[in-house]
Amino acid sequence: MWAFVLVNLGAVEVLFITSGTGKNSILTVAKFVGLHAALLMMFQMLLVARLPWLDRRIGMDRLTVWHRWTGFTLLWAILTHATLIVLGYATLDNASMGRTFLALAGVPASLLGMIAAATIVAVAAISLRSVRSKLRYETWHALHLLVYLAISVAFVHQLLETTTFKSSTFATVYWWALWILAVGSLVTGRIAVPLWRNARHQFRVQAVVPESDNVASVYVTGRDLDRLPARAGQFFIWRFPGHNHWWLANPFSLSAAPDGRSFRLTAKAVGTASAGLRHVPVGTRVFMEGPYGAFTSLQRTRPGTLLIAGGVGITPIRALLEERSTADVVVLYRVRDESDAVLLDEVRHLIGTNGGRLHLLTGRTKDGARPFEPDSLRALVPDIAERDIYVCGPPAMTSSVLSSLRAIKVPSSQMHAEKFSMA
Ligand SMILES: Cc1cc2nc3c(=O)[nH]c(=O)nc-3n(C[C@H](O)[C@H](O)[C@H](O)COP(=O)(O)OP(=O)(O)OC[C@H]3O[C@@H](n4cnc5c(N)ncnc54)[C@H](O)[C@@H]3O)c2cc1C
Numbered sequence: 001m002w003a004f005v006l007v008n009l010g011a012v013e014v015l016f017i018t019s020g021t022g023k024n025s026i027l028t029v030a031k032f033v034g035l036h037a038a039l040l041m042m043f044q045m046l047l048v049a050r051l052p053w054l055d056r057r058i059g060m061d062r063l064t065v066w067h068r069w070t071g072f073t074l075l076w077a078i079l080t081h082a083t084l085i086v087l088g089y090a091t092l093d094n095a096s097m098g099r100t101f102l103a104l105a106g107v108p109a110s111l112l113g114m115i116a117a118a119t120i121v122a123v124a125a126i127s128l129r130s131v132r133s134k135l136r137y138e139t140w141h142a143l144h145l146l147v148y149l150a151i152s153v154a155f156v157h158q159l160l161e162t163t164t165f166k167s168s169t170f171a172t173v174y175w176w177a178l179w180i181l182a183v184g185s186l187v188t189g190r191i192a193v194p195l196w197r198n199a200r201h202q203f204r205v206q207a208v209v210p211e212s213d214n215v216a217s218v219y220v221t222g223r224d225l226d227r228l229p230a231r232a233g234q235f236f237i238w239r240f241p242g243h244n245h246w247w248l249a250n251p252f253s254l255s256a257a258p259d260g261r262s263f264r265l266t267a268k269a270v271g272t273a274s275a276g277l278r279h280v281p282v283g284t285r286v287f288m289e290g291p292y293g294a295f296t297s298l299q300r301t302r303p304g305t306l307l308i309a310g311g312v313g314i315t316p317i318r319a320l321l322e323e324r325s326t327a328d329v330v331v332l333y334r335v336r337d338e339s340d341a342v343l344l345d346e347v348r349h350l351i352g353t354n355g356g357r358l359h360l361l362t363g364r365t366k367d368g369a370r371p372f373e374p375d376s377l378r379a380l381v382p383d384i385a386e387r388d389i390y391v392c393g394p395p396a397m398t399s400s401v402l403s404s405l406r407a408i409k410v411p412s413s414q415m416h417a418e419k420f421s422m423a
Pocket residue numbers: 136137235249250251252253254265266267268269270271272273274275312315316418419420421422
């Protein structure tokens with residue numbers, strides 16, 4: 001993927017150099033920044049296209065973090081580009097920036113650029129942590145989709161405005177090919193593949209099993225499930241359109257290894273959608289997007305495995321334990337007390353049948369229980385640095401385990417995490 005990025009970066013530099021300079025040096029720099037903003041925009045689309053081959057290797061959580069950083073870089077690139085364009089023309093015409101801005105707003109191509117930039121600024125503003133934390137996920141997500149409007153408008157702006165787009169046959173073919181690749185990937189990964197899979201497999205709820213007062217499992221069956229390339233440790237984005245509003249889509253990991261006959265999710269009730277799962281009628285149609293995630297045994301590098309779960313983070317860990325790609329497994333399961341330990345009987349059964357070790361780590365952090373400090377981890381699993389380590393739990397727990405693993409000098413290629421939060 002990085003080779004692909006570098007090759008395109010090289011191509012854009014060549015196009016910049018060969019397409020000639022702007023009317024003054026400020027406009028030349030503006031053009032340079034604008035070209036790179038266009039490239040960033042297309043890279044953004046690839047990062048969120050949910051292409052199976054990219055997702056299985058990198059994982060949606062990491063791709064989403066990159067998407068966030070690329071998004072803010074794109075914002076600054078667009079603001080810089082817009083400011084330099086106004087400054088460049090103001091210098092050229094010996095006019096004020098305000099007057100130049102208004103004059104440019106009267107030119108359709110520039111106006112489209114301004115609309116795209118303003119939309120991107122608005123989308124970035126709602127993605128600031130302080131703003132986003134005050135919005136419902138669905139509200140934020142719906143507003144975030146405005147970015148597609150910005151991209152479409154920016155595309156027309158480029159077609160009308162840039163000389164680089166049309167500076168040679170190669171330039172025209174190159175830009176069109178890049179846009180077709182980016183938009184095509186997005187449409188394939190986000191729309192065509194999910195629609196095709198749901199039409200083919202016809203997912204339906206097979207059974208709903210309460211696991212405790214606030215946790216329930218949902219079994220989903222369908223046609224030819226053995227043909228769906230899902231692995232233990234992965235997750236789907238689930239919709240129950242007959243039961244919930246169609247726009248409610250929630251990510252849940254598979255809590256059992258896929259067996260070709262059914263899939264199972266196990267969810268803790270934290271909000272409307274997750275709490276309502278225990279009331280989903282059997283036979284309800286399910287719309288599933290996925291499978292997603294790189295939290296699988298494909299990432300294994302060592303013979304020994306350590307699986308670490310916190311609370312409901314046991315779901316993908318239990319699936320990995322069932323898949324059992326290695327005999328040498330240790331499980332650390334962190335809960336407040338034993339009655340909170342979801343799927344504990346199943347985990348014990350799997351360890352009893354196939355071997356391995358389970359440590360149930362109970363207690364509250366505020367009462368001094370700190371099993372994930374480097375020394376505690378080393379005492380529990382002396383050969384920890386020799387193992388692949390899979391961690392899944394609340395974001396704070398996962399981050400603290402990862403920092404302890406770094407302190408113990410576990411190579412990063414052996415650490416695999418799923419955070420149960422997207423970015
Ligand atoms: C990769 C992944 C795997 C997960 N696996 C499990 C699991 O196996 N079992 C389990 O109990 N929980 C799991 N979760 C957490 C689960 O997705 C949330 O608890 C659930 O979506 C909450 O939805 P709600 O409508 O009930 O609650 P709300 O109160 O509406 O949402 C609570 C929070 O959940 C998050 N959330 C809601 N919808 C989404 C969405 N579509 N995408 C991303 N985040 C969202 C948001 O941060 C939101 O603020 C997983 C999360 C992720 C990212």
